[in-house]
Amino acid sequence: MENESNRLDMFFLPLVLQGHMIPMTDIAKTFETRGAKVTIVTTPFCATLFAKQIERVNQLGLEFDIQTVKFPSTEVGLPEGWENLDAVAWSQNQAELLDKFWKALSLLRELVFHILEEHRPDCLVADLFFPWATDVASRLKIPRLVFGGTSFFATCVAGIIALYQPHKRVSSDSETFLVPHLPGEIKLTRTQLQEYLRQEVETEFSKFAKQIVESEVKSYGSIFNSFYELDKDYADYYRNILGRKAWLIGPVSLCNRDTVDKALRGKEASISRHECLKWLDSKKANSVIYVCFGSLTKFNSQQLVELAKGLEASQQDFIWIVRKDKSEEQDWLPKGFEERMDGKSLIIRGWAPQVLILDHESVGGFVTHCGWNSTMEGVCAGVPMVTWPIFSEQFYNEKLVTQLLQIGIGVGSKQNANFGVGADVVSGDDIVVAVRRVMAGEEAEEMRRRAKKLGEMARKAVGEGGSSDLDLTSLIEELMQHKAARESK
Ligand code: UDP
Numbered sequence: 131m132e133n134e135s136n137r138l139d140m141f142f143l144p145l146v147l148q149g150h151m152i153p154m155t156d157i158a159k160t161f162e163t164r165g166a167k168v169t170i171v172t173t174p175f176c177a178t179l180f181a182k183q184i185e186r187v188n189q190l191g192l193e194f195d196i197q198t199v200k201f202p203s204t205e206v207g208l209p210e211g212w213e214n215l216d217a218v219a220w221s222q223n224q225a226e227l228l229d230k231f232w233k234a235l236s237l238l239r240e241l242v243f244h245i246l247e248e249h250r251p252d253c254l255v256a257d258l259f260f261p262w263a264t265d266v267a268s269r270l271k272i273p274r275l276v277f278g279g280t281s282f283f284a285t286c287v288a289g290i291i292a293l294y295q296p297h298k299r300v301s302s303d304s305e306t307f308l309v310p311h312l313p314g315e316i317k318l319t320r321t322q323l324q325e326y327l328r329q330e331v332e333t334e335f336s337k338f339a340k341q342i343v344e345s346e347v348k349s350y351g352s353i354f355n356s357f358y359e360l361d362k363d364y365a366d367y368y369r370n371i372l373g374r375k376a377w378l379i380g381p382v383s384l385c386n387r388d389t390v391d392k393a394l395r396g397k398e399a400s401i402s403r404h405e406c407l408k409w410l411d412s413k414k415a416n417s418v419i420y421v422c423f424g425s426l427t428k429f430n431s432q433q434l435v436e437l438a439k440g441l442e443a444s445q446q447d448f449i450w451i452v453r454k455d456k457s458e459e460q461d462w463l464p465k466g467f468e469e470r471m472d473g474k475s476l477i478i479r480g481w482a483p484q485v486l487i488l489d490h491e492s493v494g495g496f497v498t499h500c501g502w503n504s505t506m507e508g509v510c511a512g513v514p515m516v517t518w519p520i521f522s523e524q525f526y527n528e529k530l531v532t533q534l535l536q537i538g539i540g541v542g543s544k545q546n547a548n549f550g551v552g553a554d555v556v557s558g559d560d561i562v563v564a565v566r567r568v569m570a571g572e573e574a575e576e577m578r579r580r581a582k583k584l585g586e587m588a589r590k591a592v593g594e595g596g597s598s599d600l601d602l603t604s605l606i607e608e609l610m611q612h613k614a615a616r617e618s619k
Pocket of ligand 1: 427
């Protein structure tokens, strides 16, 4: 055990949501590998979701500590036990429950303060969705780092839209507007923006979004799951023009080097890694397209039918992660689909070991909703993507993938719809076209070459002396200086 005064004592507070907890756990692991002592603060239910992953980290000798805090579900009128966003996202009265959910997050404030007060760590890394964390940390005189879970590109686009409101100067929802001041000629439509930006009146969420930005500006700085070579122009813009402090320490998923670590990310997978690898091993290189829409998107039956038709017509081997229960399936799967696709497809109902799959050489393309983790994981795997953004900042990420990095083809989704509820249906015909363009032909080969190069750059960035490795070192040094200054007082 290292001398405690030479060791950073770090607390991590992830949002109770897979897409934020997974990268935060990877980040915690990365800091621990560099000698920090790590504690994760989460709810009892979320702790169980990550039990296997945490057990594995501990087996590797890295010893994560977990502090649980009761999620105030009932206090805000949410059903008992609703501790993470999945439950809320897939409920009937989503909008009302979401407001309650954000409120519950704010009630965690004093509970977390008391935990921190008792332990007095050297630093708090808290998710963007806890804007109060900056004040809590400053009361205890410790730096608060923000983790937002997205790219510099998307953060800059969101910041510019909030500041200059270019979407208010077009006459219809479908007319494109230019995102001013940013490099890259980024054009969007109003329908691609999150609902709260499209509304004329202030809503609970728009007030919350303002608090998030204010707390980010007041914080010690932000850490990004990205790497300089990928996000260069926008990292420079964020740091130099917006004047905010930030470190790029990704891609964070690359800290999972072997198949066991890759398979254990997030929830327990619904398929064993052996079965999954056996199926992938039986396929030729770059012959399989992997279809997954992250942890929150849920399509209606009509969309699922179109997707099934599109995949079948593409004649491509595929792995498809389906969120619907088997009991609901009879309603929507085209007749005889599974029999016809036998041998050509692997349908996983529930949770897939995504990074394990993407990194396999037989996977040659990725149909993705452009969640930032999935996008980065696709980049690391060096696969071109069919981009199918659904909600949040995913439409911005799509622009990065298709227009700036040129490693993807859009399927043509146009409507930003929370978790997919109320989204326009993308037709099977449009899906076939996009899948074919990404999987075969000269255009696909060009994209694959670019994607592979980016994947290599990603690995270099986190390797010794790479850009992310150096940024991480400088952040750790700064935090150590802060700790020393605090201890000498
Ligand atoms: N993921 C996974 N298996 C699944 C679905 C998702 O491992 O079946 C992981 C995926 O690898 C990524 C995260 O869950 O790390 C999803 O994050 P993302 O930002 O892509 O999307 P979100 O779920 O936040 O919409």
